[in-house]
Amino acid sequence: MSLLSRRVLPLGRRVVLGRAMLSTTSYGSPEAASGMVMPPGFNTQAARRTSLNCPKPEARHHADGGLGKTMPPGFKAHVAELDTFTIPDRVTGSRGDRALGKALVDAWRRDGIIQLSMTDTQRQLWKDAYSASKRFFKKSHGEKAACIDSQSYAGYIGSGEEVTDGIADYSEIFTVTKDLDMSEPRVRAKWPCHGPCPWPDIEMKEPMVRYNENLGAEGEKLLQLTELGLGVAPGSLTQYTRDGWHHTRVLRFPPRYATNGKGKEGRGIGSHTDYGLFVIAAQDDVGGLFIRRPAENEKFANWEKSAAGLKEDADDWYYVPPVDGVHTVILGDMMQYLTRNYLTATPHKVGLNTRERFAYAYFHEPSFQAVLKPLEGGCGGMMQDKTAQTSEGIHYGTHFTNMFMRNYPDRITTKRLLAEDRYSLLSKPELRTMDSIPSL
Numbered sequence: 001m002s003l004l005s006r007r008v009l010p011l012g013r014r015v016v017l018g019r020a021m022l023s024t025t026s027y028g029s030p031e032a033a034s035g036m037v038m039p040p041g042f043n044t045q046a047a048r049r050t051s052l053n054c055p056k057p058e059a060r061h062h063a064d065g066g067l068g069k070t071m072p073p074g075f076k077a078h079v080a081e082l083d084t085f086t087i088p089d090r091v092t093g094s095r096g097d098r099a100l101g102k103a104l105v106d107a108w109r110r111d112g113i114i115q116l117s118m119t120d121t122q123r124q125l126w127k128d129a130y131s132a133s134k135r136f137f138k139k140s141h142g143e144k145a146a147c148i149d150s151q152s153y154a155g156y157i158g159s160g161e162e163v164t165d166g167i168a169d170y171s172e173i174f175t176v177t178k179d180l181d182m183s184e185p186r187v188r189a190k191w192p193c194h195g196p197c198p199w200p201d202i203e204m205k206e207p208m209v210r211y212n213e214n215l216g217a218e219g220e221k222l223l224q225l226t227e228l229g230l231g232v233a234p235g236s237l238t239q240y241t242r243d244g245w246h247h248t249r250v251l252r253f254p255p256r257y258a259t260n261g262k263g264k265e266g267r268g269i270g271s272h273t274d275y276g277l278f279v280i281a282a283q284d285d286v287g288g289l290f291i292r293r294p295a296e297n298e299k300f301a302n303w304e305k306s307a308a309g310l311k312e313d314a315d316d317w318y319y320v321p322p323v324d325g326v327h328t329v330i331l332g333d334m335m336q337y338l339t340r341n342y343l344t345a346t347p348h349k350v351g352l353n354t355r356e357r358f359a360y361a362y363f364h365e366p367s368f369q370a371v372l373k374p375l376e377g378g379c380g381g382m383m384q385d386k387t388a389q390t391s392e393g394i395h396y397g398t399h400f401t402n403m404f405m406r407n408y409p410d411r412i413t414t415k416r417l418l419a420e421d422r423y424s425l426l427s428k429p430e431l432r433t434m435d436s437i438p439s440l
């Protein structure tokens with residue numbers, strides 16, 4: 001059967017099944033259902049598959065099945081219709097896992113973003129986290145502003161406080177980083193960014209901790225599948241996520257016309273790339289996320305020179321419409337570095353819509369102490385772009401600290417970090433050796 005004649009579900013819900021839902025060797029194509037066996041590792045069917053069925057921007061209201069109708073006002077963009085993958089309960093390295101991994105890698109290389117169908121458990125976890133988020137952001141400014149910590153970047157970030165490419169963003173954020181109490185050795189040793197998470201209450205903490213644990217397991221499976229898709233040795237990526245510096249950004253965006261005058265009209269968050277491996281996100285039904293597809297003529301390396309502001313006002317962005325029951329996954333700087341630009345970080349930005357919007361972004365990250373080196377081999381020698389190499393590797397903790405200091409120059413955490421010269425600790429060997437715990 002021709003791939004072009006594949007059934008396309010309405011509203012862009014093309015569902016690509018993983019091993020958990022199929023006992024075949026592939027991921028749900030009609031070919032697999034008819035018993036056709038794919039070569040191990042590399043799925044040429046997936047590579048040929050067209051995706052991001054994107055009408056021209058000006059035609060979006062007519063040709064995108066209505067998905068574009070939630071696009072924030074004042075933006076011109078293509079409307080993305082994305083493949084939706086289902087991740088298996090366990091990744092064993094089977095032929096089906098390899099085919100799925102290859103399909104994921106191909107989709108990221110083509111579209112810069114994928115959708116994963118939520119399990120029933122995840123739907124409930126997102127629902128609970130969404131309710132908790134709404135409850136929190138309804139609190140008075142004073143109550144929210146009290147949720148900060150001078151040692152970690154966890155806690156509340158008011159609308160207008162975050163700065164991207166020198167311009168204030170209208171997003172209102174609660175950031176969750178590794179929650180370490182004051183007796184924890186790394187906190188006592190004053191490691192940058194290490195400290196407690198200033199939760200407002202148990203009603204916020206409990207559902208978000210549960211959701212993050214689930215997404216942490218999802219992130220590990222996704223890394224295993226990515227290893228298979230890239231054709232690199234098992235553990236090539238997951239070696240870096242022992243005690244990973246996973247964190248979360250719980251986001252609220254005000255309506256476009258109800259802002260505080262600190263930022264640029266219509267801007268939720270300016271164009272940027274995220275810093276780690278990948279970001280698994282959920283969004284409500286309002287809409288506001290835009291991404292850029294990978295492009296040969298767009299080169300950036302955010303760990304060397306800030307990619308913030310990249311093509312901010314261009315009109316060739318892709319709008320990612322809300323789709324019920326899915327997570328989206330975009331890639332971060334470290335995935336780009338590790339794969340020598342074979343997979344590139346996904347530039348993205350957020351526009352303000354006519355209604356307030358809530359989103360939840362979970363960042364699956366290397367250990368703070370990890371020093372990453374580009375992967376060897378894989379993908380038939382295609383990961384050969386030497387321009388992405390830094391001979392001594394990249395220390396993730398330094399990259400993370402740089403990003404947060406840049407985004408929050410006036411935050412108490414940045415001021416304390418500088419005043420106590422914590423930044424210089426980042427070059428110490430124990431901060432660059434995974435699993436080492438400081439002796440006090």
Ligand SMILES: [Fe+2]
Binds near residue numbers: 273348
């Ligand atoms: Fe981001």
